[in-house]
Amino acid sequence: MSALRLARITLNAADPARLAEFYRAALGFTAGEAPPAAEVSAVPGLADAQTVPLRLGDQHLDLVAVPPSGRPYPGDVPGFSPLFQHCAIIVSDMAAAHARLSAHPGWRPISTDGPVRLPAASGGVTAFKFRDPEGHPLELLAFPPEAVPEAWRGRETGDVCLGLDHSAISVVDTARSIAFYESLGLCVASRSLNTGPEQARLDAVADPVVEVTGLGFPDGRPPHVELLCYRGDVSRSAPDLAVNDVAATRLVIAMTDADGVVEACAAHAGRLVSRGPIPRPGGGVDALLRDPDGHCVWLTAG
Template sequence: MGDRPGKNSPILKDITGNDPRFQHCAIVVTDMGKACEALAKHDGWSPITLDGPQRLPAASGGVAAFKFRDPKAIRLSFICFPPDRVPELWKGHEGIFLGIDHSAMAVADTERSLHFYESIGLRIGSRQVNRGAEQGRLDNMAAGTATQVEVIGLEFERQLRPASGAPCLPRPRNARRKARFR
């Protein structure tokens, strides 16, 4: 299937959120403090997010989020919805960890990626641009970072303002969109 890495390929440990190889899975938690306490009891993980969990602005969903690498360097995040914005899917469940909300991947060309996934039957669920100091700390990138997010159950992340010195990806034709497919 194309240029896939082989089964013995190493996971890339030091890539950043504006690298086209960046991916993560977002785990829904009911209590960010308790989720981070559970994580802290284990060795081998490392934070991606600067300064602990970040509460994103309402325009970016208002979630509290924290990104990290597990002991095998797999990138994950915890997300905790505000009580009045919990999606129906996650309501009424008990425990700290509820499940995977989405898997995210960096893309260099949002329109091309959207076209492919729409061609196989997925549809846009939401669009937004996440920006601000909180987003920069969440992604361990420079202040002024803006992340274009297209979500289809998969979340496409396009860094609109990468950290200085980071590789620059081609700007998509319509770089102000975030989409969520369901």
């Protein structure tokens, strides 16, 4: 089986239309194309979902209301919790992006002292983490001019926010999570060990030691997936999320074909949320499952 790309990221929202206004005004998102219709009635808890599709550059982000509304995002979830999952937004000018964000109300900072320049060992990027008005963690990310990845070179869009670089998920065991995502067709593209006072200010976590593992897709295009594994004595209780809870973010992974979805369902039958592969009207197939730490993964083909 083989994954093609991270087709879109789906955030549950109590009020997606209102939240979309924030994403447009504060972060430069525009109206996107609706995702392909799936037989979500076959997934317990996802029937009658209403979607506000957004895009930033070439990447897609959906804000979805799933009736009845689930639990709100549970407060200030720390970065080391397996519940934690953020979307990283590439910006061409951190000062300008942070200033525009600051001009709009409703968000809350995670980083404790504004944007942080990480040391070269941690990538040398400048980053700032915060929560949107409904609590979803987000990150602004700026590469140093001499170290802009090829995927982001020449990506001037007329806006300071260029696109979605990755979705980062906190995990308990890096090797276990790599094995799961490699079984879907992703591969390890980068590794680093992030430590020090800069990382502490970025994450609002005391003395962090974080294994960061980038998982890429065959075409090498963003967005990708990052695994965050915090070492040390931190609470790692598994999340107990219903699919309609605001914190139940979904990675929508496009597979090469329907057989890939069927094979993934067979290989991970114990992780299925949907009742097996879901045929889509007009062709195609979808499935919803959870990764080893409870993060939701939607597989789609066709």
